[in-house]
Amino acid sequence: MAIATINPFTGRTEQEFEPHTDAEVEERIAATHAAFAELRRTSFAQRAEWMRAAAQLLEDDVEKLARIITIEMGRPIKGARAEVLKCAKGLRFYADHAEEFLAPEQLDDPSAVGASQAGTRYAPIGVVLAVMPWNYPLWQVLRFAGPALMAGNTGLLKHSSNVPQAALYLDTLFERAGFPAGSFHALLIPASRVEKVLRDPRVKAATLTGSEPAGRSLAAIAGSEVKHVVLELGGSDPFIVMSSADVDRAASVAVTARNQNNGQSCIAAKRFIVHTDVYDAFTRLFCEKVAALTVGDPLDEATDVGPLATESGRDELESQVADAVAKGAIVRTGGFVPDRDGWFYEPTVIEGVAPGMRLHLEEAFGHVATVYRVADREEAAAVANGTTFGLSSAVWTTDPDEEDWFVENLDAGAVFVNGMTASYPELPFGGVKDSGVGRELAAAGIREFCNLKTVWKG
Structure with a gap:
């Protein structure tokens, strides 16, 4: 893939960028390694001042x-604006809480281990490589970079090749805010050159958000080098609606949960698992609301759904739906490529998806929703857990016993009750099974790339 801004609304290439040469990559790794020696010696208060300045720069540059x-990956402008502001909030969160999250801890009774004092403290580990996707081109990066730099680490970014302007903005953000030169650098390189960077002994760990195959590849390389990784991979998140649910509210939220960011979100609800008693009512409302979405120019404030980010992504979605229909599934609304420029696909609801269809097990990375009818909570959980993914989930019920039962029985990194999955700086984020390992955000996120050091004093 060329390193270029290709406008998904028009399909036209707006700007191309030359990849960094081997010499330029070496220069950036060396600078980031040198910056670590300086940054780790600074105080939390100093880092927090710089981090708040970075947040302010984001807010100043929001438009x-x-x-x-929007131009690089097609996200409707309202959502793009909200992403920038969420990033600023996330940076301020870690500016406020990093010292608390990484505070030393002491045993109440050190004599139990034969010591006068004993406990733990957190220490930064060095340069961390981030391999990031295009779908949230700022948030995915900054939810790593904020805690990493506040912990005293430095970062290298290999961003997706179709969002180079976002990558180059992030390349200078932290230095503009006051952090030591080299604290964070972007590498404009293709995926084929990531392995060499990861194997560099100056790079101590890596984090990747992206596809399952990409995660497996990076983890294999890191494992051979005995380097820690955090992986946030795909998801096929269930959205369960039980008979006691507020069906009107659930249907309204379901539309946003599936179609946010043009449906291109790992944590977007993808499989709608509905109790038979409310199936017809929910599906009718859901389809009506999906059909009413405004599809169009993502720079238009009135647009709800824009184009898919890439032509290949649009074609993959079309292929998944065609496979399901050929094998007996029924399209309730949408299900076609409209006759217009750009990489559009009509927002779609499809039912009758069954084993043997690609949509049953694969992640649909775009605005296609599958609806399943179930008889009880046991069947709902069986369908929900019946994929290799386990990122997040949502359950709609007003029965307290049912709420607790689903929280206990869903195989996922998160369960949202009577709401849609979202990421918050205050809560840990990550998955199980093929959805990844490790956690981002909250205290867990900042501790991932720290050495938890035991300290014993006689």
Whole structure:
């Protein structure tokens, strides 16, 4: 894939970028390694001052950044603007809480281990490589970079090749905010050159958000080098609606849960698992609301759904739906490529998806929703857990016993009750099974790339 801004609304290439040479990559790794020696010696208070300055820069540049996001990957401008502001909030969260999250801890009774004092403390580990996707081109990066730099680490970013302008903005953000030169650098390189960077002894760990195959590849390389990784991979999140649910509210939220960011979100609800008693009512409302979405120019404030980010992504979605229909599934609304420029696919609801269809097990990375009818909570959980993924989940019920039962029995990194899955700086984020390992955000996220050091004093 060329390193280029290709506008998904028009399909036209707007700007191309030369990859960094081997010499330029070496220069950036060396600078980031040198910056670690300086940054780790600074105080939390100093880092927090710089981090708040970075948050302010994001807010000052919100309109410019929102436009970059929209032009590079097609996200409707309202959502792009919200992403920038969420990033600023996330950076401020870690500026406020990093010292608390990484505070030393002491045993109440050190004599139990034969010591006068004993406990733990957190220490930064060095340069961390982030391999990031295009779908949230700022948030995915900054939810790593904020805690990593507040812990005293430095970062290298290999961003997706179709969002180079976002990558180059992030390349200078932290230095502009006051962090030591080299604290964070972007590498404009293709995926084929990631392995060499990861094997560099100056790079101590890696984090990747992206596809399952990409995660497996990076983890294999890191494992051979005995380097820690955090992986946030795909998801096929269930959205369960039980008979006691507020069906009107669930259907309204379901539309946003599936179609946010043009449906291109790992944590977007993808499989709608509905109790038979409310199946017809929910599906009718859901289809009506999906059909009413405004599809169009993502720079238009009135647009709800824009184009898919890439032509290949649009074609993959079309292929998954065609496979399901050929094997007996029924399209309730949408299900076609409209006759217009750009990489559009009509928002779609499809039912009758069954084993043997690609949509039953694969992640649909775009605005296609599958609806399943179930008889009880046991069947709902069986369908929900019946994939290799386990990122997040949502359950709609007003029965307290049912709420607790689903929280206990769903195989996922998160369960949202009577709401849609979202990521918050205050809560840990990550999955199980093929959805990844490790956690981002909250205290867990900042501790992932720290050495938890035991300290014993006689």
